[in-house]
Amino acid sequence: SQQGEEDPQALSIQEGENATMNCSYKTSINNLQWYRQNSGRGLVHLILIRSNEREKHSGRLRVTLDTSKKSSSLLITASRAADTASYFCATDGNTDKLIFGTGTRLQVFP
């Protein structure tokens, strides 16, 4: 399987704390993306990092990419209860298709 893996599978934190989730993938990539999925809903694109980038920021999100290790991390700073969701990394494998990681379920308690 080309599917990537994420860890942790589940993460529970208090509001205000930072949340870090990690993604490992198997193929060469043009870019890596992170998506959020609220329970029972579709996925929402959060941020994209290209293979020649090492770090990217968007609001409270910080993404890093290490292509030599085929890994990425997503940091959500100062988390809020509304950040409760599942987070998936996705790689393009140099194609028009996305291969999603296994996901991290984040629970933020007020």
Added chain:
Amino acid sequence: DAMVIQNPRYQVTQFGKPVTLSCSQTLNHNVMYWYQQKSSQAPKLLFHYYDKDFNNEADTPDNFQSRRPNTSFCFLDIRSPGLGDTAMYLCAVKRGGQETQYFGPGTRLLVL
């Protein structure tokens, strides 16, 4: 304003009874995708259209078929649903040459 619309949102069907799920978009993007997502799992690509060109994933069961009559609409037909086809079905679109996919809210299918 909804950009990718899926109907119905919930569908219950009986084992072996054909079902059709629909997806429409207001973005006029030329690439459309169908994913299957089982409980607590990652979305798994079933097939996609690049314009009118249909691309089937190697491990997509023959039971699953798709139609794209025009740019805006795409259908997923499950000819003889089995219990294992109970899942969320997600439609996504993107503009060819760009990276971001835009997802619909999904159709939750229950096969009894």
